Amino acid sequence: MLIDIIAGARPNFMKIAPIIDAIKAKQQRGSALKFRLVHTGQHYDKNMSGNFFKQLGIPEPDVNLGAGGGSQAEQTAAIMTRYEKLLMESPSELCLVVGDVTSTMACSITAQKMHIPVGHVEAGIRSGDWTMPEEINRLVTDSITNYFFTTSETANSELYSSGVAREKIFFVGNTMIDTLLKQRPRFTKPAFWDEMKLQERGYIVMTLHRPSNVDEESNLKKLIDEIIAYTRDLPLIFPVHPRTARILNETGIQHKRLFLVEPLGYLEFNYLVERSKVVVTDSGGITEETTVMGIPCMTLRSSTERPETCTIGTNELLGIQPEAIGPAFEKLFSGNWKKGGIPEKWDGKAAQRIVDILDQISTS
Incomplete structure (x- = not known):
């Protein structure tokens, strides 16, 4: 066949x-x-x-x-x-x-x-x-x-x-987890790791690309401002999707702790995720990877097609309102984020x- x-x-x-x-x-x-x-x-x-x-x-x-x-x-x-x-x-x-x-x-x-x-x-x-x-x-x-x-x-x-x-x-x-488990020993340090002097659990990974979050310039700015406000002194590493990059350039969003980097390869990106303090995302697939790696994950969406990442894993849905970001980070920094487990099969x-x-x- x-x-x-x-x-x-x-x-x-x-x-x-x-x-x-x-x-x-x-x-x-x-x-x-x-x-x-x-x-x-x-x-x-x-x-x-x-x-x-x-x-x-x-x-x-x-x-x-x-x-x-x-x-x-x-x-x-x-x-x-x-x-x-x-x-x-x-x-x-x-x-x-x-x-x-x-x-x-x-x-x-x-x-x-x-x-x-x-x-x-x-x-x-x-x-x-x-x-x-x-x-x-x-x-x-x-x-x-x-x-x-x-x-x-x-x-x-x-x-x-x-x-x-x-x-x-x-x-x-x-099958996405098949790849993650096979490739995990090969995760590769991104080129900017040493240059930025990143430390394990000492930074935050962000990925945003969904229209509900990035197409409205004022909303995107509010989300990023809230994330910056509640993340203490941790660097924010933001591999930027091409559509998001265009919008960010137009808004002129900048901060000394916000580092916009090019989209990363699979091995480099997951090296970054595995050692992060938390991932803030609107991607579905990343919530699966963080669940298996045991990394806290905040999802800026109102719904998910992968509910097992919330009921079993390390993911929590925050919605798309900027006001939800502060309480989530307070929960994280107080040590009360759930440990999570790995779904069946x-x-x-x-x-x-x-x-x-x-x-x-x-x-x-």
């Missing part, structure tokens, strides 16, 4: 790497599984894409659709038309998509219209917030998926309640479980 593995944006790369490794290991044991790595080109900046392939040992894509930038609709259209052409010329037998980015939805739709079944890794996660493009991508993808690979019992319950047959749902764990073996299931499907 030939499987198209779809990757388009930075969050995908950590999730496909262990799946590719598991397929290769399965092939060495005589499996007839084959894969074709399709990079849609949704993220085309080197720091957002190319470096991740090298660091995570992902092979060069078999196909790069080169979709590039543009609006949501423009990207979706470019991916769909280019993937359709690929499937017309050389069809696969399964389209395996991961996560919730534009590429996930676009390739799922295209494959189904070409009568190619779809497997969705990270199926069933929901935030309930339809203002997030990712939520629409999840809903659409899961509505046309054939095989659902889930990260939690919460996701399983979501799929059961929406009418998905239980035999189509496979609780496998989290976040054990580094999710990809192996997925590939075992795909191998069974291919021979059934």
Whole structure:
């Protein structure tokens, strides 16, 4: 069976790497599984894409659709038309998509219209917030998926309640954590670590990119002002997403403890996270990584599609109001932040479980 593995944006790369490794290991044991790595080109900046392939040992894509930038609709259209052409010329037998980015939805739709079944890794996660493009991508993808690979019992319950047959749902764990556990010994000190004289637990990591936080200049300024006000004398390390960088430049936000740095590679970023005092973010994936590494995490969002990071892990939802930041830091500095635990099956073996299931499907 030939499987198209779809990757388009930075969050995908950590999730496909262990799946590719598991397929290769399965092939060495005589499996007839084959894969074709399709990079849609949704993220085309080197720091957002190319470096991740090298660091995570992902092979060069078999196909790069080169979709590039543009609006949501423009990207979706470019991916769909280019993937359709690929499937017309050389069809696969399964389209395996991961996560919730534009590429996930676009390739799922295209494959189904070409009568190619779809497997969705990270199926069933929901935030309930339809203002997030990712939520629409999840809903659409899961509505046309054939095989659902889930990260939690919460996701399983979501799929059961929406009418998905239980035999189509496979609780496998989290492939992003597979990558984290494999790469943890290789985490690499960022170039600026010594220059800034950073000390373990002596700084804070920030990442902000969601429109609700960064598109309104005055709101972004209030958030950062509150963070600065309540973080004592700790440096604030802010790897800046390209869209956020543009807005920050326009607002002129500056402070002697606020250090804006370029987007980091996977190994450098997680080195920074693992040794931080706390992470302040609006990313979903980072909350999973901090949970496994036991690092306190404050999420500047009103909802999360990964509730297990709050109920089990080290994450807390603060909402998007700046007034919530002060009490959260008071709780942190008083030593009352929860220790957290690791969710079921976040054990580094999710990809192996997925590939075992795909191998069974291919021979059934």
